[in-house]
Amino acid sequence: MIVEEDKKKEKKNENFLVDLCECHLLLKNRSSYELLSICIHCLLKAASVKEESEENQKEVEIALLTLSHIDRYYFIRQELYLKEITEIIKNHQEHRNLTQLAYQSAWEFLINRFNTNKFLEDTVSNELHFGREAARELEELTRNVNWKKKEEEMSKEEAKEVLIIKRWIETIVIYFFRCELWNEELVELIRSISYVYLAAKDDYSIISYRCIYFLRNAAKLRFVRVEDLLKGGAVEAVLEEMQRPTLKKVMTNECCQFFMNVSNRLNEKTVNKMEEVNRKATKRKVYEKLEEEGYEDIIVSF
Template sequence: MQKMKQETNNTKKFTELFSQLGNDSADDQKQKVEEMKEVINEMDEEEFKSVFTKELLNEMDKMIKERMLLMGNAILLLKRIRYCNVLKNIWIPCFEESSLNKRFKKMIIEEDMKKDGKNEKLLVDLCECYLTLDKCFSYELLLICMLSILKAASDKEETDEVQKEVEMALLELSSLGMWKKIDQELYLNEIKEIIQYHQEHRNLTYLAYQSAWEFLIKRLRLNENLNEVLANELHSGREAARELEELSKCVDWKRKEEKNGRIEAKEVIIIGRWIDIVDNYLTWSALWNEELAGLISSIVQLFRASRDNYREISYRCIVLFKNTATNGVVKIEGLLESGAFDLILEELQQSTMDFITTFNGLLFFIKLTRRLNEEEDEKMEKEKRKELKRKVLERMEEEGYEDIIISFHEVLNFHIYQRFYYGLSLNISDYFVNV
């Protein structure tokens, strides 16, 4: 393995432990892997990327080939790397060309082709590791991995060991990109059963349940008929709101958390994952119900709780509001009644306002303004549009919105020219509702 350019205590410890693996007995080797897993937990992004390299993977493959590293221990290490990669929200490149990835690919195909004596546990482990390393896999391998991992995720046994495996399986399913077209008959009944069983028995961890929803919502982009299932069968709005409220109670929002490379509070990470997938859902959803209005209200409360000490969470919320305003299915009344409208008006008046809030807040109002114009939204009845315009104008006047926009105009003019505010309009009238 290549020498690290600039070793830290964590990278040095990891390198030392890794170099010793080939000299250990099976039990000692497993103990070293457990120590390496703890070191990975402590790494920051730069440290993580410095050890998780193609050279590391090729060296692991060489050690497996020479029987210096047990396959089971290699899998344990890779699964920990994957888990921390997700929780630390670190982007990692595709390791398609690594020799270890090619080994996993070959083993998956061979194991799946077995008619008798198939090792289902090994197949799941191989698939999870393979999805970690390769983002360019074929549709055939996608199906093998998805079906195998989905089967593991369906285990209802409530022991800690099984639930950890279920959590990992669902976490891997959630990583499957939204542009992967998958026939819904291959997964829908199984993932519905996982979600509905949890709704009745509360058997999954917070992260596992969020991951199950993420996998399903990502499929919505290419399977529009999932709208009915999500909204009316599985009650997506109600469930997401409940989960966010429960998780929010577990976080001390008044205390700013120092990361220093450690995995931050798990509840905060899961909240961030929920916001991102709810953002996708509200952007693509083709059905509206009151549960979704309640969900937006929960996001408003989350923004208020997080904006002082957890800005990354509040930033995700404000981006969600902007994206939601674009979807004509999302009722403008819902944005008014949920408090999202008032919240953004309040934020635009803050003297300490930052770029992200300014940019997304102003785009929020541009998008709503366009939707309230008759030629932009022909589906809205004339009288209903008139009443909505009246309500919107009253709120804007109460909060001094016109003065805010006028005060921004010269600044915006300069920044748009400098391309700092790409997407915002130079025409001041675009920020107002025309009666």
């Protein structure tokens, strides 16, 4: 039906084709490249409409949400999507015309393409400023949520915001795992994850675990500097978790792995004299922070 509708030269029902493409991508695990190409072109066209009515915003949201579900291991030629998705993201940055879920979904679709296209790193990091944008969105969403409520007590809108926070965290995890390009906005991303952890730690174990999991893995990535972890509040967040009275084994493991990764990084010597001076200075800062927060007492208490 999708192929037949797409081939029509006259009387093509665009809305019907959008509905078909959304159903296909949301319900099928696998798709032929022909069908995938038609669906991506159709949904990006639907998501590029700039009218800001509530009804149109919802249609754009569903189109982008659907695109975000495309398996990250699909190879898709960048000429099929890059210009359109870049324009959608840039237009939102200028006019704020997308819903929060639509904007997150646009980024997720793009970052899922990292698996098969490493050349996207510079576009995503330096042209579209993923770090800055994701950090701002995540912190704004976190401020809007009443974290003292249980999820089952939340309104529909509040529950949706928690869902979007979860999606942002997973997108940021993928970004860190697939991108090896450092820029100063990484500190903002780390700070935003630490901020979410501190807000969610009491009653939202899934979110708080994913935050600590992210920080543990970030600590061992070569392009993330230990100084970035300090500036981003990662050390404080992990120490906060370690001092909780009901610390679970899995969280104990993640926290200890974080400090093992940091320790390994700080003990790696370099032949570059300037880098070695910086490493030693960072090492002093980390040890001072650990001493200040009572890290040795925490370890002994285990």
